Amino acid sequence: MLKFDIFVVAIVCLLSCRQVECTVPQHLDIYDRWENKYTLESEVNNLADLDADNRITKICSTDGANFWLYGNSECVDLPYAFQERASSLRFAGDRNDWQANRINLYSHQNFIGEQELLTDDTPTIQLNDKVNSIIVSGCKSWTLYADANFNDGQGCLCVGPSDESSCLPGLYTSAISLAGMGESVSSLRLGCYCDKEASPEKNNRKSHSEL
Known part of the structure; x- marks a missing residue:
């Protein structure tokens, strides 16, 4: 049987929430066809550990192939191809504050593979190139550098959230969306210090699947 991943992009507060007042820890409620509920507060590499492998049919965000979701109190039924096939899941961003400035890096497109979470300037990343x-x-935006130690001699690029005023996550699903910086990033800085910018992919939906 094919195995699939569920990916939770971020849990975001309602837009009426002020930045200084709103801190929403991330967790996820998932359900099987019998409405058995599993509450998750960290990534799960193997849902069989919860006796939930190949059983999940619905996913809720609460105050290979993949499926991702963000929002506050968002509940969606999984696409048919994912019904009772989810085998792992992971969160992105800060677990304790969705509005914290963080950047998640992934070794494959669509947020799959090795991952690295950065919270501040990093002169040499683990997922180098x-x-x-x-x-x-x-x-806030981040600056990607093709060289270590923030050297822009080989190129740089600014990436940022999809909406700075409401702090919605910026999704860059592939090397193409990174405007030539795919498999070329060596260091990062918080803030935009480069003349070249890449806009996140426009996606008004709060859930999405890649099969």
Whole structure:
């Protein structure tokens, strides 16, 4: 049987929430066809550990192939191809504050493979020359550098959230969306210090699947 991943991009507050007042820890409620509920507060590499492998049919965000979701109190039925096939899941961004400025790096497109979460300037990343997709959390942009130690001699690129005013996550699903910086990132800085910018992919939906 094919195995699938569920990916939770971010849990975001209602837009009426002020930045300084709103801190929503991430967790996820998932359900099987019998409405058995599993509450998850961290990534799960194997849902069989919860006796939930190949059983999940619905996923809720609460105050290979993949499926991702963000929002506050968002509940969706999984696409048919994912019904009772989910085998792992992971969160992006800060577990304790969805608005914290964070950037998740992934070794494959669509947020699959090895991952690295960064919270501040990093002169040499662990996924050096391996980054193929990115999620930007919080309200600020980041600068990607092709060289270590923030050297822009070989190129740089600014990436950011999809909406700075409401701090919605910026999704860069592939090397193409990274405007030539795919498999070329070596260091990062919080803030935009480059003349070249890449806009996150426009996606008004709060859930999405890649099969």
